[in-house]
Amino acid sequence: MEPEDSPSRPMIDEIHSNGGIGVDEPSRNKRPIISSGEQLDVEAYASLYQGRTKIMRLLFIADHCGGNAAMRLEALRMAYDEIKKGENTQLFREAVQKIDGKLGPNYGVDSAWCEMVDRRAEQKKEKLENELNAYRTNLIKESIRMGYNDFGDFYYAHGALGDAFKNYVRTRDYCTTAKHIIHMCMSAILVSIEMGQFTHVTSYVSKAEQSAEALDPITGAKLRCAAGLAHLEGRKYKLAARKFLEAGPELGSHYNEVIAPQDVATYGGLCALATFDRTELKNKVIDNVNFRNFLELVPEVRELINDFYSSHYASCLDYLGNLKANLLLDIHLHDHVETLYEQIRSKALIQYTHPFVSVDLRMMANAFKTSGAGLEKELEALITDNQIQARIDSHNKILYARHADQRNATFQRVLQTGSEFDRDVRSMLLRANLIKHEYNLRASRKL
């Protein structure tokens, strides 16, 4: 290590060879960044999903794309088309209201369609009810299960998620094999995710995992994704990362009514980056063969993880910055983008400073593409949080690592513990005396 007071020449070279500074390596900056400032391709995005989540995601994009009218209308148009394929009139009306006639006469209130769908729904409901009643009088378990299940499917298709959930859960009493239970759990998980009830998701995931012998790899991967989503929603990013990383490549696009494999890569990658330490990042993400398949789908995330690991922070942060706009349009991730980004940034700062005895702040600011003052503030916050053991020489703009003196710290702690013990025991004896006094008083009163 370098002597503490002289940030000498060789050390600067060392930082350079560490690759932290983009300016010195123009080739890095020229590398094609796939989504740099590019708008989200709504059509390509939507094609990754199917079913209700596709509609919801499109509507979400329409609501959150801000001033981008073209994107908004595009999303709404696709949502409209998609809804028309289903039977959810409630959602249809909402979408139409959002479109507000801006897409021409073809995208207006199709009341004839609505009525037709509603009428058919009434009929179907009646039929299902009759069937179910018949099954229940006959007490055939399997048929009752099927009846409830059909009801659940029916409600789900029509957007009555609460009723759908209730009916799916009701099938539980009539499940006879592990397969049935898993089917029930998968349905309940799907509905809960749509409802945003992630506590249900966790409990049904663990219920499904109990009957492990009946789990095929695809369902296993699905369950992991669902659990990951629940953890993500609960802001337990580390657990979320673990779950996403465990999801097997069998997942493919089998679960696209909830999550696309691209999402697994993004969610898992970002959560891992924000919470894992270097060895964990290496072992569980970069060297993880299964997860690599997912990462191949989203090269940006793969690149930024590699950049982070090889300490090319500037380019890593660049990638992150470019991804941000799109991630903010993601129905699950949008709430967490800021927190995750902050954590990743602090981690980068911590990792950068970690190996050095002293760091030139100007160089570091360069590596992170910020101003010296801004960097100082960020470092100050981290030092106050005790995440970096260092002190800033604000005069010479140098960060010095701080060596905890074990001996002094021990002395200090011993003396402090001693005086605390002293104080506690004395006040305890006092209290004991007071209690004794009160006891005697009561005893003497009784006499």
Added chain:
Amino acid sequence: MGSLDALVIQIQGLSSSAGDISRLHVILKQAEDSLPSESSRLCPILNQLDPSTHSLGYLYILEACTSAPISKEQATTLVPYIARYISFCVPEQIHLAPDKFVSVCKRFKDQVVLLGTPIRGVAPMLTAVQKLQTSSEHLTTLHPEFLLLCLLAKCYKTGLSILEDNIFEVDQPRDLFLYCYYGGMICIGQKRFRKALELLHNVVTAPMSSINAIAVEAYKKYIMVSLIHHGQFSNSLPKYTSSVAQRVLKNFCQPYIELASSYSSGKIAELEEYVQTNREHFESDNNLGLVKQVVSSMYKRNIQRLTQTYLTLSLQDIANTVQLNSPKEAEMHVLQMIQDGEIFATINQKDGMVRFLEDPEQYKSCEMIENIDSSIQRIMALSRKLTAIDEQISCDPLYLAKAGRERQRFDFDDFDSVPQKFNI
């Protein structure tokens, strides 16, 4: 007429040996009821007696003398008598009638307060406390009275002398409450916040069956002192606190709890604004001075935090981060803190830079070793005391009877053995 003279003669005659004194005590007790009726003639008698040899008799006469309400003029004449008596009386004799002694001293305190010269009472009261005490661990009723006088006379240093003693034996819970409360205030006056915190903590966490005003006031001060000393305040009381205190105290001290939460935000402007809007409340509690100390402690806290983060920092930057108006003001603060030993730093006036240093204490000096050694001795003594009390309690028939009774309900076999664990 004659009985009083006879009494004086008996006092004079029966004050030499221990046997005589106990006989005299019986006689005095008999005469006690008739004495107040002749209070006008009592004062001259005092001149015939010597406070050091006739301590007990003198005490009875003096007590009778002062029992009636007293005017300012009478007080002027009586105060020197009592002061002289307190400094010359013999502890063995007054221990026969501690109640009398306490009431005389209390009246003495009232009189000096009435005369508006509390400082006259400080020294005699200190002597009185020392004479009444059976051991240095004994808390007498005079302790709080003495501390109150110290507070009124602003003689905090004298008050500290008896606060140094560790108190374990308590006659009256009320004495302890007041002792700790006044003691806390004296320590605050001397800026010995650690000790103050300890004393106030004792009041707040003391066992009590119903809430009392002393505890409420103590809790208010406790909040502020812990802000000044630790820079934080945790809302929850330790679990050995009486349930009444845990439940009710917070409701009485709402403005102070809000003060603490506004302090924890670390923003000086916010805190000042809060203090300004609640100024009247703090003023009516007579706590405004302490509140101001809380506010100024925040500057210190913020500067101290900077020493954790920075090695060098310009005065201008300090002023900016701590929200002081000018570098000059920041310099004054830093200087003051260096002087008080709260931070270790050097100021370079040429560049306007402050260089923060580490704690120079290396724990290698002889003084430090001695200090550590004395701490070890202290703790050892304390733990011996703890063991002794533990043994004493486990032999206490009352305790055993109760513990045995409670055990019996569960298991007959356990009845004989001493319970392993007991929670105090």
